[in-house]
Amino acid sequence: MIDFVNRPLLRLFLVGLLALALQTTFFAEVKLFGVVLQIMLALSIAAGLAGGSENGALAGFVYGLMFDLVLTSPLGLSALVFGAAGWAAGYLHSRALENPRWLNALVVGLMSGLATFVLPVVANWIGVEGWLSPRLTKVIIVVALTNALFSIIAVPIARWSLVIRRNQRLAPPSEVFL
Numbered sequence: 257m258i259d260f261v262n263r264p265l266l267r268l269f270l271v272g273l274l275a276l277a278l279q280t281t282f283f284a285e286v287k288l289f290g291v292v293l294q295i296m297l298a299l300s301i302a303a304g305l306a307g308g309s310e311n312g313a314l315a316g317f318v319y320g321l322m323f324d325l326v327l328t329s330p331l332g333l334s335a336l337v338f339g340a341a342g343w344a345a346g347y348l349h350s351r352a353l354e355n356p357r358w359l360n361a362l363v364v365g366l367m368s369g370l371a372t373f374v375l376p377v378v379a380n381w382i383g384v385e386g387w388l389s390p391r392l393t394k395v396i397i398v399v400a401l402t403n404a405l406f407s408i409i410a411v412p413i414a415r416w417s418l419v420i421r422r423n424q425r426l427a428p429p430s431e432v433f434l
Contacts, residue, residue, distance in 0.1 A: 267417040268303075268315055272322045275299055280326055291398040294368065295410075296323045298403040300338040301367045302410035304345030305360055307418040312342030315414065333379060341371040360411050365404030372399045 275295050283293045296319045304312020320338030324331050345367045349355065373396055376387035403410075 262419055264311070264418045265314075265318070267419065268318050269322075271299065271413060271417045272296070272319050275319070276322050276326065279323070288402060289394065289398050291395050293402050293406075294372070294399050295403075295406060296320070296334075297338055297341065297368055297371055297399070298364055298406045298410045299414060300342040301345040301364050301371075301403070302360075302407055302414040303418060304342040304347075304367075305349050305355070305363060305407075306411055306414040307346065307420055309343045309346035311418050312344075312346035313339045314342075315418070316340070316342030329379065330382060330384060333382070333384075334375070337371050337375045337378060340374075341367050344370075357408060357411075361404040361407045364407035364410065365400040368403035369396045369400035372396045 279294075279296050283295060287293075300312065300316035300319045303315030307315075316338035317335050320335030321332070323334045323338070327334065345363055349359075349363050373392070376392060379387045
């Protein structure tokens with residue numbers, strides 16, 4: 257039973273269910289400057305920071321698909337953008353060394369702002385109208401800043417959900433010894 261619970265996909269799903277419940281109930285009502293906070297996106301990017309590009313893409317796809325199932329947007333749109341954001345965060349940010357929290361916050365904030373911009377652009381490209389508006393700048397700024405603050409707890413949650421132990425994080429990559 258313990259081996260079943262220690263699987264990353266199950267842990268991602270369980271964390272995603274809790275985050276989805278918070279996203280669609282509490283954070284849908286409590287808005288900051290009229291903007292809904294995007295914790296599912298922050299968790300996707302944090303998974304990329306904690307586990308690398310492949311784990312970030314997996315987590316982003318899982319969280320995005322779960323988010324798409326409760327939205328009225330086209331199915332797979334958030335999964336595509338969240339997966340790409342998780343992959344990019346893992347690709348740009350090394351997990352081989354212990355990174356300071358401010359650097360994690362900076363990467364989560366920048367990637368959140370970029371993903372928040374890309375989401376309506378892709379939606380407009382596939383034919384969904386009304387997502388590009390002058391309000392988008394305000395949304396990008398608020399989401400980037402709040403996700404940067406949320407990264408303080410999102411990165412440890414991502415490490416737990418991806419079953420990454422401390423000695424695995426601090427070990428140098430195998431390419432160094434070749």
